[in-house]
Amino acid sequence: MISDSSMPYSAPTLAPGADDDQLLHVSLGPQHPSTHGVFRMNVVLDGETVVSLKPVFGYLHRNHEKIAEGVTYLSSMPYTDRLDYICPLSNNWAYAHAVEKLAGIEVPERAEYMRVILAELTRLINHTAFMGFILGDMGAWGSALMYAFRERELILDLFEDLTGARMMANFMRFGGCRNDLPAGWAEKCSVLVDDYGPFLDEMEKFLVGNEILLARCQDVGQLPKETLINGGITGPMLRAAGVNYDIRKAEPYGIYERFSFRIPLGDKGDCYDRIMIRFLEMRESLKILRQALDQLPEGEYVNPKAKIRGFKPPVGEAYARIEGPKGELGFHLISDGTVNPYRYRVRPPSFINLTLLEDMCLGLDLADVVIILGSIDIVLGEVDR
Template sequence: MQVPNKLTPFFENLNFERDDNTMVINFGPQHPSAHGQLRLVLELDGEQVVKAYPDIGYLHRGIEKMAENMTYNEFLPTTDRLDYIASTSNNYAYALAVEKLLDIEAPRRAQAIRTMLLELNRIISHLFFIATHALDVGAMSVFLYAFREREFAMDLMEDYCGARLTHSAVRIGGVPLDLPANWLENLAAFCDKVDYEVEHTYEALLTENRIWKMRLEDVGVISAEDALSWGCSGPMLRGSGVKWDIRKEEPYELYSELDFDIPVSDRCDSYGRYRLYMEEMRQSTRILRQLIPMYKETEPQLMAHAPQYISAPKEEIMTQNYALMQHFVLVTQGMRPPRGEVYVPTESPKGELGFYIKSEGDPYAYRLKCRAPSFFHTGLLQKLLVGTYLADVVTIIGTTNIVFGEVDR
């Protein structure tokens, strides 16, 4: 018998006792398939969901508030904590927004490194998606294999920036470091490994798997119109037949020079989205392979030259008085971008990750709004879950690929 107290009040299932015979259950916030701190209040008629109410905010840390109280460079490591599965994509989206505001462009080598890191993070995130999604649906072995490859990708990230999860591998105006020795060789080997594993392990295990198909086909169907209306982006939008990828349509970094395809699925269901994620990993390795020779042709400069906003290279700071003075001012006071506002969208692994920054010319952003794809995908759940069976709820949460770091911010 439960002993109710202030922390764990005891609620009878009042609705169920009444004559309309619907049952209200709490899914989460501590549920292994809730992908973090998601609380879903589900109203069930038998096993069918009549009403779904996603309750979020359990991981709210006030990141937008913190942005108003931190200088632009101080805030950058905080963005790691948004989508913690693929941190570099957050760092990059923020850095790009500030760069657009300052009207500076990173040097070409930094662009090559950033594009590589972004695609590597996309693979990390997609591997994590397929691992947890398959685990939720019941295919445990895929989880083990996908996490093995994710370790290799995280080793590459560790080689580059020293961190495995919270990378902070991008700076406003460029990247802090050049690639270490042998990194490109390891990256090429990793691309081969991913291509092999996608075809011979994940797809071999899942694509024609009878149980996997039964669990995913025609589950979580979103029409193209709904997907647009509910603010879906990324694979959720492409899975509904809308060919929209910001890397292609509003290209940033080196994406305009790279040759890659945008996979689209018009199945509109979870199975189509799963195929899409697999194909996107192949496209990512294709991009990475093209970037390796492109990187080798670049000049060694890593940070943009904009003395008003960005500190000079270390050698100059140590040898030239004026560079040292500017560095001192930038460290103690922070950079002061011009007055204005900017919204910059980027294609993160989850969808459209955009930063809206309103600057009043102070070293602190007047307002920073993080447009997180998962936030809107969570909102979609209240439409998507209605009419499905309880067993499909975990499949649908898995297929939306939400991460609560960026839902709650």
């Protein structure tokens, strides 16, 4: 249990005038899209030490929620691809899951398996790309990212075979998926799953013992568990601090309770733990994938009762969430019985994970800010919406 006073809501600001001329105000960003997106931080430095940090959002804001209120339920599906554009298929699932809850639609068995397979492949993509990006933040721009993207491309080829697009999949439907797996897809996926382990070994060898990585990441950006939960931090960030909370286990959605897998937990919650957690999660994802591919049943890939044209859920509201690769991805929908949602709200994990960015950075060096931001793993398409 925590008392209110233990959580200062904001940075300790200096008294006005008190050696303010010694402080350096730096506007970090907005950066080039291929780093982390257009994100700015107003940082106040005392020498090399951060005394205040205010993130500035909205460079990519397009009011996704307003757009969704103006179009039909199905038409929002391709827009969800563009939220977290590294992992479109988990966004699809989260949205489809929320609408299914809102309208009470059943999902056939095969579709559930397909969804699990796609979501876990997406998790692999996200964490693999993360490894490349975090190394980029540390200055190793290039090789790690290239290895990561080479492997990611193999998964994207699978997605293209299945959905017709590498990234903008638009694949899940209310009550199932858009089309069935093409012939030979499951075999190809199975080969990929077998080959992914050696790649992870290679990547781990490449990174884990690296002195620079150790020196830059260990004991950087820790916060107590209670503060993290209170700040709404979810996903690998929270589990790196040792909180056993994964929605796949805590509130199993889809068919996750059928698979045996473990939730890796960190111990200190520093940036190094956050990197290692993602490595371990990838290995668990491979386990889930192997089981799902082995058990994949025949049958319907979409509920034949689900309507495509003129879909109108009953009046009501629903909040549904899944364990996205970056954290808890939720959708809150309110229906007034028409073809358009009355309210469509996305709970974006990377946006809320940024809440405690300042607390993590205070008192550290400027160079650590970049690592901490990298370890949160944000995608600006989702932060700004």
